[in-house]
Amino acid sequence: MTPAPDVPVVVLSGPSGSGKTTVVSRLLKESPVKLVKSISATTRPPRPIETDGEDYYFLSTEEFEARRQAGEFLECAEVHKSGYWYGTLLSEVQRASDEGGWALLEIDVEGALNVMKRYPRTVSIFLSTPPEEYERRLRARGTEDEAVIRRRLQTAERELTFVDRYRYQVVNERLDDAVREICNILESVERSD
Numbered sequence: 001m002t003p004a005p006d007v008p009v010v011v012l013s014g015p016s017g018s019g020k021t022t023v024v025s026r027l028l029k030e031s032p033v034k035l036v037k038s039i040s041a042t043t044r045p046p047r048p049i050e051t052d053g054e055d056y057y058f059l060s061t062e063e064f065e066a067r068r069q070a071g072e073f074l075e076c077a078e079v080h081k082s083g084y085w086y087g088t089l090l091s092e093v094q095r096a097s098d099e100g101g102w103a104l105l106e107i108d109v110e111g112a113l114n115v116m117k118r119y120p121r122t123v124s125i126f127l128s129t130p131p132e133e134y135e136r137r138l139r140a141r142g143t144e145d146e147a148v149i150r151r152r153l154q155t156a157e158r159e160l161t162f163v164d165r166y167r168y169q170v171v172n173e174r175l176d177d178a179v180r181e182i183c184n185i186l187e188s189v190e191r192s193d
Contacts, residue, residue, distance in 0.1 A: 007093055008102035009119050009191075010035065010186070013112040014127035015156030017138045019172040023127060024106050026179045032187040035104040036096035041067075042075075044084035047143075057089070073105065075114035082151075088115070102186075109159040116165070123189050125182060126166040130173055 012027075014020050028035055043064050052058045059067070064085050068076055076087025082135040088105055096103035102123075105115065116122045138149050163169055168185050172178040 007097045007119075008033075008116060008123070008189075009093060009121075010073065010102050010104045010123045010125070011115050012104065012106050012125050012127055012182075013109050013159070013166070014129075014172075016152040017055050017133065017135070017156070017158050018127045018129045019175065019178070020106050020127055022169070022175060023172065023178055023182065024104065026175070027104065027182060030179060030183060031182045032183055033190050034099075034101035035186075036101035038088055038092040038096065038103050038105045040086050040107065041073075041089055042084060042086045044082070044086075061085070061089045074118065075111040077110045079108055082148075083152065087111070108155075109162045113165060123168070123169055124166040125168045125185065127170050127172050128160065128163065129171065139144070 012020055012024060017066065024037060024062065028037060035119040039053065039055070039057055041059050041064060043059055043061045046052065046056070046058050050058075052054065064076075064087070065126060068085075068087070072089055072091070074090050074093060076085060078084065079086045086108070088111065091102040092105075105111075107115070112122075112124060113144070116124055135149070135153060138152055144152070168182075170178050170181050170185075
């Protein structure tokens with residue numbers, strides 16, 4: 001199941017602590033083009049505040065693997081060496097198209113590179129923040145232990161080496177400015193298509 005290549009796909013990636021989730025929330029309200037947020041699938045258990053089918057599709061390891069083998073994922077990978085798998089179902093891109101919008105994928109660098117390979121016209125945006133902010137933001141969350149924070153910081157360092165593979169780079173120093181810059185990018189892409 002491969003959606004038509006003309007389905008607009010927007011990928012937003014960046015290290016943990018770069019503010020992706022906050023930026024996505026604002027973009028869904030303020031974007032000049034209709035964005036439909038793709039819901040990722042994962043094998044990790046839900047956190048107490050998360051809802052299946054809203055925050056993630058929470059799948060068993062067996063179901064995730066069966067769907068992966070059936071070719072139902074646009075991209076998927078084990079993330080942060082956690083033992084948990086995450087991925088984007090092709091049906092999510094199709095859902096965005098059916099709703100008359102652009103699919104917005106908030107995914108890691110590895111997944112983004114796979115999407116860009118499959119959809120060369122992907123509007124790929126790498127979101128970063130001033131380097132000293134990553135660790136501060138991760139610790140401020142209060143959701144991970146020290147070992148997880150260290151792994152995420154190592155992953156962030158590695159992810160930053162791929163920034164030049166993205167069509168656009170946005171520094172999230174001030175949230176309003178970052179959201180405005182991404183909205184301008186989307187408007188520009190829409191005009192050029």
